[in-house]
Amino acid sequence: MMHFLSFFPYAVAAWLFVMGLYGVVTSRNFVHLIMCLAVLQSSTYVLLLSIGYRWGAVAPVFAGPPVVGTPAVDPVVQALMLTDIVVEATVVALLLALAVQLHKNTRTLNPDELEALEG
């Protein structure tokens, strides 16, 4: 069991990344594509959190009575993941705004139907 679990989260992260990328590459609709990008980015959450995890450790919040001797998980990667979520949310918002304008100007959201850039 130990062997299976010791790399399982890293495999999940890779799976999310590849599936998200597959969706981005083959998407026929920009809204779908943006959601796939969000899936792709969520792989980084799994990766970051699994790097900082430690068996039997507590969360890095010491508001309760002091836990003597129990180690805590890494707060640095958790803080980094928070940054990651914020960036993802804003990127998605910006891309969706672009998709709205794209649909208005070209009447399509299918990347394959787009012609070359016009000035």
Next chain:
Amino acid sequence: MKRSGRIAFFLLSVTGFFAVYLWGLLGLSPFGHYPGPYGDVINKVAVYERHATDVVSAVNFDYRAFDTLGEEFILFISVVGATLLLRRQKGETEDGGAEDETPERNAPSPSDAARAFTLALIGPLVLFGLYIVSHGQLTPGGGFQGGVILATAPLLIYLAGDFETFKKVTSHTLMEVAEALGAGGFLLIGFLGLILGGHYLQNVLPLGKTGEVNSSGVILAISLATGLEVAAGFVLLLYGFLEQTLEIRLKGGGR
């Protein structure tokens, strides 16, 4: 690029990715055996040095505050960008919520149950949002998380009523000012350290008593500024998207 070519390129890239990823994993300790040392060091010193019991907030708003400043401005710039993209373009009119020409496609107005439930939720949600923003230094939370919760309150107003009510409750100008104040506030709090002869973003405010709300110095101040910015920014995004879908029309009736 043609579809088949794109998939071939994808497969090639994924193969390359897996090779590099596996190579990288070999140098990583197995899951559940975090080797340290940075996390352990910060976990040991944060409560004593900064009087903050949530170490994640202490990292975000103090030890690594300069990075978070950059993150804050990523948020700021993309809200500005989205607002700019969703503004009324040339050749479009704002019909001020006039009836669509296809009345059968109009959304039905919310039911009484939905209206009562969402309106009853607004008060507790605002309180919860403020709690999360102001207690980020003690328990999980902080400006980013609480700001998003606060921004859902106007969204509930839209769900319970209509866009007109949403516009009355959230003034666009006020939200712009609030967002700028939040982002600028973070920037200016950093200068306190310089003024008092230290470093930029140094924690120079009184640290208070560990476990109390007004503890941890600049962590609380930055958390509040961030909460203001995130809440206002997300309301601006909602405003832009709702206005775009509900009011802005191409001249001549098209969408």
